[in-house]
Amino acid sequence: MKFTLDWLKQHLATDAPLATIVETLTRVGLEVEGVHNPGEALAAFTVARVLTAERHPQADKLQVLSVDAGNGPIQVVCGAPNARAGLVGVFGAPGTYVPGADITLKVASIRGVESNGMMCSARELKLGEEHDGIIELPADAPVGARYADYAGLVDPVIDVAITPNRQDCMGVRGIARDLAAAGLGTLKPLAEAYRMATLEPVVGDGTAPDVRTDDPAGCPAFYAQAVSGVANGASPEWMRRRLAAIGQKPISALVDITNFVSVDLGRPLHVYDRAQLSGGLVARRAHDGETMTALNGKSYALDAGMTVIADDTQVHDIAGIMGGEASGVSAATTDVLIECAWFDPDQIARTGQKLTLTSDARQRFERGVDPAFLDEGLALATRLVMDLCGGTASPVIRAGTPPTTPRVVRYDPRLCATLGGLSVAPERQA
Known part of the structure; x- marks a missing residue:
């Protein structure tokens, strides 16, 4: 069962840090198998604007772009059909590892024209399957900003092992409910969670x-x-x-x-x-x-x-x-x-x-x-x-008619001490 920290907080009002949330999940029986932050792999990519786009002198399907990634014009050779002056997209500078292409960018000569990095597609950043063109961002996206921050991708993914008896935790809200019961915050009303x-x-x-x-x-x-x-x-x-x-x-x-x-x-x-x-x-x-x-x-x-x-x-x-x-x-x-x-x-x-x-x-x-x-x-x-x-x-x-008839379970308060090893007064148990 995977979910992101931001997703969890849709249902759980908490100021607890990630480490405390992870520790509490395991403590209440929802063993955390791993935590992964996808934004870390995209930390080097920035928001950039295409200033000019000219036809490559040696290739009809390539263009020579002048790109501003926050520090002035950079020359980039690009083959994306949607590349054009004024487009705001995502730029990887030389030395940046591109996860979807499994390459590290470097200054290169492409058909005799120097290229200093790459304007990237969604597939190249492993954000989707789109590869027909480079990513297009809103015109007011902040040039020079880290793309992962701008796109809200710095959101840790938590992977929790759910045992067969915990169907209530096969949803993010059920996990939030357990954390709230453990004292780690307050469960938001469902209508509020969905605005x-x-x-x-x-x-x-x-x-x-x-x-x-x-x-x-x-x-x-x-x-x-x-x-x-x-x-x-x-x-x-x-x-x-x-x-x-x-x-x-x-x-x-x-x-x-x-x-x-x-x-x-x-x-x-x-x-x-x-x-x-x-x-x-x-x-x-x-x-x-x-x-x-x-x-x-x-x-x-x-x-x-x-x-x-x-x-x-x-x-x-x-x-x-x-x-x-x-x-x-x-x-x-x-x-x-x-x-x-x-x-x-x-x-x-x-x-x-x-x-x-x-x-x-x-x-x-x-x-x-x-x-x-x-x-x-x-x-x-x-x-x-x-x-x-x-x-x-x-x-x-x-x-x-759904089977919603309440079930009655016989319970002996003495079992708390004999099976749980903890002495709790019956009225406190109730």
Whole structure:
């Protein structure tokens, strides 16, 4: 389970230094496996402005740039198609190691013209896969400033080992809750953490989505809400940065929202492109011989022991594990259905083992996702979709009932001393 320090502080109000946080995590049973600061690898790169851009005399696809990185003009040969006068980007001087290219820059002669460093792409800095052009920053980015500082990349990544019994800590908020309980700060209200006025369900218009569950053992509860008229562009920079920091590739706003909420709150979600659905959705047992091509591009043979989400014509989701390729969202998606369901942990584990298919969703569902968080989880996802992608919401549909009956556990206060080795008065234990 990876998260950044800044991400943790979205939920935890604390002034504790990183070393104290790391020590406390291990002390409360969340063993820290490592801490990595990605900004350290980019410490030498600076914000720079292209002053002039002229065609290279010996190469049509190269340009000779005059670049200001804070100390006056520097000559750089560049082959990026978007390089132009006035562009503000990221510059690496001679002697700088470029992690994405695995090279150390030096003064070089390129087709007979001296080049003193490099204007860099996202891939060269290992910040993404974009390599068609150099990074473009806002025109008011501070020339000469360290890029890692400007971009907020000096944010340590903490890697914590989560034991199978701690599903509550399969989300950043659960880890923040444990640290608050250990006295290391205060857990912020969830609405405050998300800068939202409320997390009440979104009151929508029109007709609620058509969903039901015919497999109450495998899927006791299936909540859903539709949003129409969305624009699925890029997610905001803060969300992309956090996902990239933990090794998840940002894809699009709709996909990134589900991935972010899964890591942030331990609550997996799924978003369907409604244009690709035929009729309503039902949680049911698969039929022997059914197949589904998942979002990873692989086809899986299903059997009657597996819970799936299907429409009138085909299976669209191996429940709680992975969605299907046929109804996945794309840049053309305009109408979506957001699924927030609760799946039986044992059922998920058996299906995943049989298909040898793992995913972030499976890791959480087979440990037991919070069954009392369906309404808030769906409301949060719907509000994020509307905030980032626009659109209007339908009413919420709630099919089935989550297993939220409180459980009573017999406890003898004397066990504290006999098993824990610590004598604590019963009223203090309570």
